[in-house]
Amino acid sequence: MAGVREDLEAFAAELFDGFFRADQRRWGQAYVRGLLLDGRRKSVEPMAARLGEDGNRQALAHFITSSPWDxxxxxxRLAWRMHEAxxxxxxxxxxxxxxxxxxxxxxxxxxxxxxxxxxxxxxxxxxxxxxxxxxxxxxxxxxxxxxxxxxxxxxxxxxxxxxxxxxxxxxxxxxxxxxxxxxxxxxxxxxxxxxxxxxxxxxxxxxxxxxxxxxxxxxxxxxxxxSSRHTAHPADARPVQPAYAGTGRPPAMQYPAPTQTMKDLVIAAGRAAARPVSWREGSRPGKSISGFKRMYSRFVALRIRPAGRGVRKTSDGP
Missing domain, CATH: 3.30.420 (Nucleotidyltransferase; domain 5)
Known part of the structure; x- marks a missing residue:
């Protein structure tokens, strides 16, 4: 346990190393330890009770609510450390x-x-x-x-x-x-x-x-x-230019066929397009080596052309 505490203190010291004030570095490290100690409630008062000699509720509350730090x-610093790890x-x-x-x-x-x-x-x-x-x-x-x-x-x-x-x-x-x-x-x-x-x-x-x-x-x-309710066109759909009389602004390119929901496009692809995929073990008992049932479903990969409000109109976009 002593080694774990030393590692945690080193990690917390690295996170708060840029703080100019020693009291901010101290209570920042204490706050991190308080978050990781056993106990469901993570508010200041119960955390302070678990921190022993560093359990100064007023100092912890000041660090969180009033002390100016960025x-x-x-x-x-956390992102750099985790990216490397x-x-x-x-x-x-x-x-x-x-x-x-x-x-x-x-x-x-x-x-x-x-x-x-x-x-x-x-x-x-x-x-x-x-x-x-x-x-x-x-x-x-x-x-x-x-x-x-x-x-x-x-x-x-x-x-x-x-x-x-x-x-x-x-x-x-x-x-x-x-x-x-x-x-x-x-x-x-x-x-x-x-x-x-x-x-x-x-x-x-x-x-x-x-x-x-x-x-x-x-x-x-x-x-x-x-969501399955979103609309799209099949990948082979191509927009066409409506007839233009030569006056005013030319009409925008349009798809000749109406859009379909994603659900309808998947159904139209048929069962043969679906591929079984198992990605991890679940929590229910099963017959795998670990004794738990694997998460499993069927997936369909389709190339489509998005439609609907908010989608930019292009002449031949993906």
Whole structure:
């Protein structure tokens, strides 16, 4: 255990090495240890009780809520360390819900979270994770502000706007869509020198055409989920120029056939196009060597031409 504590202290010292004040470096290291100690609650008071001689609740609370330090500096150091340790094959974009009661926490609202699998009262944090098949680490994150907390939004809620000052929210911070927060963090992480070989995320981000376009503009390869209700044209579809009378603006190129949903395109491909894929062991008992059933499904790979609102019109795009 002594060796583990020494390694943890060395890691924490590296994260907070750029802090000019010794007290910030000390309580930053203590806070990291408090997060990793056994115990479900990660708020300051129960953490302080677990930290022994470093369990100064007031000092820890001051470090988190009042002491001026740049979190981007800590995130950059963490990203450098994890990039070297993991050798990432992908950057995963995700979000996590933090269930909350009361009115003392910032950006709490009734919204969907996968943590609970439903709409409930929570905070939502958007995060970036460096990952391989065997390891991952969160290296950048943002707290999502619902429109109800933004005084400039038509959806602003007077009670929540009134709590901004008490929650320590700067006046300049407003509602930003989750996909835009993800792009902003990708830009920041790249500015630190972090190489991004591939961006991976679910339909919560992949459904936003602006997010996909943002990745393309940054020349980043990606594999994103989209909903089955999204529309597209088959890969062999070609837009045509409608008849033009020679006056006014020429009509835009159009596809002769209507769009189809992704679900319909997959069904049209037929069962023969599906390929079985097993990707990892699950939690249910099975007959594999490990004793657990492997996760398994059938997948269809199709080349298509995206359609719908938000998709840029090109004469012969992919």
């Amino acid at each position: 979190p981007a500096h800590v995130r950059a 993991i050798g990432p094959e992908a950057l995963i974009v995700d979000d996590t819900g933090f269930l909350k009661d009361g009115d003392a926490s910032a950006c709490v609202s009734r919204q969907y979270t996968g943590t609970a699998g439903k709409v409930t009262k929570c905070q939502v944090g958007v995060s970036l994770h460096l990952a391989t098949d065997h390891a991952s680490a969160a290296v950048n994150w943002r707290l999502f502000m619902p429109a109800s907390w933004d005084p400039a939004s038509p959806e602003a809620d007077a009670d929540k706007v009134a709590r901004r000052s008490r929650c320590g929210i700067p006046d300049r911070v407003g509602h930003v869509e989750k996909w835009q927060l993800a792009l902003d963090m990708i830009d920041e992480s790249r500015s630190w020198g972090i190489d991004i070989p591939l961006v991976v995320t679910d339909a919560g981000y992949g459904d936003a055409a602006a997010f996909r376009h943002g990745l393309e503009e940054r020349n980043l390869p990606y594999a994103v989920g989209i």
